[in-house]
Amino acid sequence: MNELLEPFDRMLEALVTPAAVRAVEGGASAVVMWRELAASGFLDALVDEQDGGAGLSLADVQPLIAAVGARAVPLPVGETMVARALLARAGVAIPQGPIVLATSAVSGQIVPCAQVAEHVLVDTGSGLVLTGIGDLSPVATGVYHALAARLVWTGPPVGLALPRPAQGLRPIAAVLRAALISGAAARLTDMAARYANERVQFGKPIGRQQALQQSLAVMAEDMIAVRIASQLGCAGGLDVGATVAAVAKSTASAIAARVANTAHAVHGAIGISEEYDLQLLSRRMHEWRAADGSEGYWNTVLGGARLADPAGTVDWVRAQVPV
Structure with a gap:
């Protein structure tokens, strides 16, 4: 595309x-x-x-x-x-x-x-x-x-x-929020990695510090995870089921907080300044995290759906979240 x-x-x-x-x-x-x-x-x-x-x-x-x-x-x-x-x-x-x-x-x-x-x-x-x-x-x-x-x-x-879609508007809105979070997460990951390579402290870029490299690696993993979750949520078109929406939004909402926190930790005090663009994205990620159900809400939906079905977990996932 x-x-x-x-x-x-x-x-x-x-x-x-x-x-x-x-x-x-x-x-x-x-x-x-x-x-x-x-x-x-x-x-x-x-x-x-x-x-x-x-x-x-x-x-x-x-x-x-x-x-x-x-x-x-x-x-x-x-x-x-x-x-x-x-x-x-x-x-x-x-x-x-x-x-x-x-x-x-x-x-x-x-x-x-x-x-x-x-x-x-x-x-x-x-x-x-x-x-x-x-x-x-x-x-x-x-x-x-x-x-x-x-x-x-x-x-x-x-x-x-x-007419109302079969599952209503909330599942549709939830996968929209997941897609928005996936884009913001990708942008924040790029900003954090670039800043870590440019910010020099004690004679070398802070990105060479092992602890910070670990944080950036986990951030990148989260960014890919929320992208996949968002894609799965959108795969079925506008007739979004509650279970698929729960997978997408619970994943995205949980990751939104972690990615935003890591981005601010890498940037330090400059990240929260009004003049710096980081806060434009992190503020929205927290807003989208809560909108149309946070991870707590959608985890409850997901857990209820799983417990109501006697199928094995792997078979249930394959049936409910088709790839």
Whole structure:
């Protein structure tokens, strides 16, 4: 998929600079950035060809969503791709603005990028409802420069209704978060390795220290593990099962904390400074870790599914998580 990923990543590199990310986090409008993304056509990658899209699978766009994570894009790109595909499949008119996913009908849930969204696709438990972001009273979380918001409502969300995927929105959102984490993990691993080779202390690069080399090796292993988990989660398309989502998100959420911690340990004090780009990624990784179920939530789902099936573990894994 290099022929798809390369132009997408080049566009993000030019459009979503660290300065642009900081500006949006500081309250600047993201309208121009969104218009460029929409004009590229990539937002309709998952929409069927007969509906005017590219007809790609979730597995096909996994590298694109990972690239969004690697660039700390301050907009719900993957969420909008999924929402537009579900709306087109249902024959519902697709709005032009950014769309976020509220994966349950419970009021008060925290949704990433809700502060820069125009619409919300809400899973009510029996169907999906597309509603305006203003109708759900978004409240900032108070986390420094976070674009997530707590969505609050008193009655059932009102808006355009469409069919609900068999397992709902949460498994889909979970594998999206895993893909975002995989991209950010790859970027942080590269940043940490480069810094370790450039930072000289006591006459030699700190990357020559055996203890630090061990930390970087484990970091690289985690980065590959979350990439594989994300790919497995996306392999089945938009009909994501709970077990597959549990494998992808529990792995990604656990690794997100370890990779972020190692990256900051390698960089030392400079890593937390506002001027340095590391914190743009590590802050998001912790946000994505908790969004749509942390590793604790998905480990419970995974354990429950395993205990409910009398099959042997190897056979069960092969059946539930096809490669």
